[in-house]
Amino acid sequence: MNRRRLDFEAMRDTMLAMAGKLDVSTMGGHAVDIVGTNYSTRRTVYGFIDRQNLPGLFRTFDFASPDTTSPQRFNTTVPQQALFLLNSPFAVDQTRNLLVRSTPRPGRRCAQDTGSL
Numbered sequence: 001m002n003r004r005r006l007d008f009e010a011m012r013d014t015m016l017a018m019a020g021k022l023d024v025s026t027m028g029g030h031a032v033d034i035v036g037t038n039y040s041t042r043r044t045v046y047g048f049i050d051r052q053n054l055p056g057l058f059r060t061f062d063f064a065s066p067d068t069t070s071p072q073r074f075n076t077t078v079p080q081q082a083l084f085l086l087n088s089p090f091a092v093d094q095t096r097n098l099l100v101r102s103t104p105r106p107g108r109r110c111a112q113d114t115g116s117l
Helices: 008-018 056-060 079-087 089-102
Strands: none
Touching: 008 089, 056 079, 079 089
8 A cells, every 4th residue: 555645634534534533424514623722523624713812723734724815735743743753642542442442342252253344
């Protein structure tokens, strides 16, 4: 399988999906807060973007400026991206959820036993 760089939206949605927390039941609707401490589990495309005060998280992951047109995003790899994945409460919570989800429990077969890997 080829590795490729994910943009912020795809990375966040993938983390939620792997942890089993991605809410795909609601389509459309109002924008939700995805950067606060009480983050939403809806897809990132439904995240609220404040054009006047763009959170640093978006700038860290090369989010396109909401004030101008941008035919393509810049691709940067900076230490702040790794620090977000190591230290953010969101990433820590999704890692815990993934761990709980992947830990075999009595009466539940793991993916290796069922041959689904």
